[in-house]
Amino acid sequence: MQSFRMLGAIAAAALVSGACVSGPAFAQTLSTGEFNGEATLKAPATAPREATIAGVAWRCEGDQCAGHASRRQGVDGLVKECKRVAAVVGPVSSYKSRGRELTAGQIRACNRGAVTLQTARN
Template identity: 35%
Template sequence: MITQTQNAFPRLFLAAGLALAGTIASFGATVSPAHAGTNAYSATLAAGLEAPAKKVVNGVLWKCEGDSCVGAVDGARPVNTCRQVVKTFGAVSKFATPKGDLGAEDLQRCNAAA
């Protein structure tokens, strides 16, 4: 009997250790901050800015430097946000959303706001 009890302890501790490690790993994944680009729009301006700029577009702060602009998703349709960015900063050659880039037709509609 003593032999069986002594052999059970290492397995018990191994199982408990693995369970604890899994719990810690899953907790860490749920409380870690999301990557910065996951819930943001980005725009590439057709003509870069001379100086960095920060302006509020659709209630969201957009930061631009050179030909790159970034702003959080604001809840509006991406093409509508793109139009507001064009009105504020100028024509864009690319507008990216968390789900992908705007297509050529949407990008053309977006730049029509200039």
């Protein structure tokens, strides 16, 4: 009888954990489809700039940057994506991709992390 209770508990835990990681957000995170992102720079670029960052083609004009990739693999978190972009194009005041936008606190973490990435590269 004890083993049946244990199996029941394991099955219930599996169902709950499966429900937590399923749905549109998880599917979108694992998606290898089209990627579109937007960033607003803290200071406008003096000239248009293009860069490929983690497989995404980014173009910045003034204080607006747009990133696009027809196919992109990866499951990076939004803040990690932002850090990679900010390390190349400069500090950002907003960042969004995959239908989500960073909060003010996440933007601060992004910009701090970007400085660390720049330092590590140099």
